[in-house]
Amino acid sequence: MIQTKRKGEWFEILIPEEWATYTVQDFFRHVWQAPKKQVHTLRMEKKVKVNNAEANWTQPLQVNDVLTIQFFQNEEFPVQPSYYEITVLHEDDHLLVVNKPAGMDTHPNSPTQNDTLANAVAYYLQSKGELRAFKHVHRLDKDTTGAVLFAKHPFIGAILDGMLEKREIKRTYVALVHGILKNKKGTIRESIGRDRHHPTRRRVSPTGQEAITHYQLVKTDSKRNLSLVQCSLDTGRTHQIRVHFSHIGHPLAGDILYGGKPIFLRQALHAVKIQLIHPFTKETITCPAPFLDEPKIFSDLDPYSI
Missing domain, CATH: 3.10.290.10 (RNA-binding S4 domain)
Structure with a gap:
């Protein structure tokens, strides 16, 4: 190190x-x-x-x-600080990994929005006396839970952006999908683009951006006709896991937008782990993300074992 x-x-x-x-x-x-x-x-x-x-x-x-x-001069926050008690999974002078709850945007979608994870991170840093031009390195959908990586100053942010693009930041997800998967593991390689008929929906499209999802079957529930899968991404397209599994006929449970049944209040998707080599120390940073809410779907799954 x-x-x-x-x-x-x-x-x-x-x-x-x-x-x-x-x-x-x-x-x-x-x-x-x-x-x-x-x-x-x-x-x-x-x-x-x-x-x-x-x-x-x-x-x-x-x-x-x-x-x-x-690196550590005081700078103006990119968003307004707003109190929300966050769960920190890892923190050092450069990186911050936070466990995002359901029902919260990763960052504001308008200048007046102040109820996002980024607003909560700003409040957390302010409470420590750290005024930083921090940024989220990637994002999760509003109703997806789990680990989100933030850069605490612009220089590390630029380096992490490059690492993400080169697939040097490993992100692991777990999802509950409808149906029993025939294959225990596989890769979905289908480009993803916007759906012209829906403002927020995405779809598989040959003219879209490259999207690659690797998956592995964790267990099945034949009584409820559900499969629990572990996923890793080579790309980070909007709604990627949701679109890909819907496309192969196994939409996520609770994901009404992509054909899932409303057996849960949200799509059953959780970013269960982030792993990377720290650019400055060369230390391996591994951040398992415990499940914050109580979806019984994940109750017997240990994030530290993935």
């Missing part, structure tokens, strides 16, 4: 052997693959030091050099 430390507004990294010989410029470009604009800003505003001196961006780093970056 890489040795790191926070000192006020500054973040320190002790350069290991694997990162030595990179120039500071190439380190940002190749190790973190940071956006050029953000790197340029750090450079112009002199927010990077090596061994307590202003960084020479073209000089190679050495083993045990101390690279220091000013």
Whole structure:
């Protein structure tokens, strides 16, 4: 694991052997693959030091050099803080993973909306004295529960966006679907686009965006004609799991929008785990998300075993 430390507004990294010989410029470009604009800003505003001196961006780093970056200045929140008691699954100086309840949007859909998970995160950070330009790295549907990853400053946000695009952030879901699946595991590769006849609905469409869902059967309930499945995504399209399982004839229980029966108050879908390699420490971060509400569908399923 890489040795790191926070000192006020500054973040320190002790350069290991694997990162030595990179120039500071190439380190940002190749190790973190940071956006050029953000790197340029750090450079112009002199927010990077090596061994307590202003960084020479073209000089190679050495083993045990101390690279220091000013990440933690107070910034305006992107949304209005609003109280809601949140369940934090993981937190460090850079990342925050929160367990989203049902019936809550991930982020505001209008400037006046203040009852979302992002508003609650802003309140949580404000209560700790951390005024941060945080952002959600991905989102969940309003009635889908589970783990949501937030970046606590813009630089890590840009890196996590890149990791998400390269499929380096693993997201695992569990869903209850109608019918008994014939195959114990499989992959659904069907592009997804908007439904011209419905403002929020999506559909499988050859002209849509690529969408790939891997699934594995966990158990079946023949009495209620239901299957519990575990899913992982190679892509993150809106309503992806809901659309894909509806398309193969197994809509999610409770998901009326996509043909599910209203045997539950919401679609039976839960983001049960997030896993990633921390960009700065190289530590493996694994965040199982316990079930917050009481859908009996998941009552005997241990998220820590998935």
